[in-house]
Amino acid sequence: MEYFVIVISAIFVNNIILAQFLGVCPFLGVSTRVSTAAGMGGAVLFVMTIATIVTYLIQHYVLIPLEIEYLQTISYILIIASLVQMVEIMLKKLSPALYQALGVFLPLITTNCAILGVAILVIQKDFDLMQSVVFAVANSAGFALALVIFAGIREHLALINVPKGMAGIPIALVSAGILALAFMGFAGMV
Template sequence: MEYLIIIISTIFINNIVLAKFLGICPFLGVSKNTSTAVGMGAAVVFVMTLSTIMTYLVQHYILLPLGIAYMQTVTYILVIAFLVQVVEIILKKVSPDLYQALGVYLPLITTNCTILGVAILVIQNNFNLLQSVVFAIGNSVGFTLAIALFSSIREQLDNADLPEYMQGIPAALITASILSMAFMGFAGLV
């Protein structure tokens, strides 16, 4: 039950993009069409789950025993950068199909703040390993949901007759605002 609550709250109520403002860059950058948006989402689900496990282990078995928890930011960003590289190399060898689908998005993920953000949130919330994994999955699915919905709306926006200064980013941001309002309706679900 506890895990179900984590999942629902991370996907709908505290959606990482629309309520917590993490990962806005890819949210605006790679949402021009639905298939790339879903590809980016899938890559985030994959990397976020792995990186949360890794950073959790690093925090509890290296940083805390050594008493250097203040090195958190530096260590995490290195672990994430390293992980993304390894995932890229392994995927290329083991599953060329999956690499083809996710490959282009992987380098972008190192600087995606959702990954580092979730890794730090897990520590701040004092989750155990299983809770952390569920939290990471929930958040990454929430990211995918938001970006997929957003991109399908943006595809329609291209056909809309807007004044020139509203085209592109301004229209996209106002759309995001309305989407975010819609997600506020989920508040009180849990």
């Protein structure tokens, strides 16, 4: 039940993009086509889950025992950057097919604030390891959901005549606002 609440709240009520504004750069950057949006969503799911587990372990078994919690930001970003690099190298060797699908998105993920954001949120919310994993998976599912829906909307926006000043990013932002309004309907569900 407790995990269920975490999942519903992370995907719908506090959607990581539409309510918390983490990962807005890829949200605007790679959302012009549904297929690329799905690829990015998959890559984020993969990296976010691993990164959250690793940073959780580092926090509780290295930073806290040594009383160097102030190094949180520096150590997390280094861990995430090297992790992304490692995942890329391993995927290339172990699963060329998956690498083909996710490869181009992996380097972009290091500067995706959703990854670092979730890693820090998990610590702030005082979750245990299992809750953290569930939280990470649910958040990346919410990320992928918002990204794919938004990409679907943008595919249609490309076919519509928009006033010149509004074309491109402005109309995309306004649509994202309306999408966020729709997601606000889930508020109060948990």
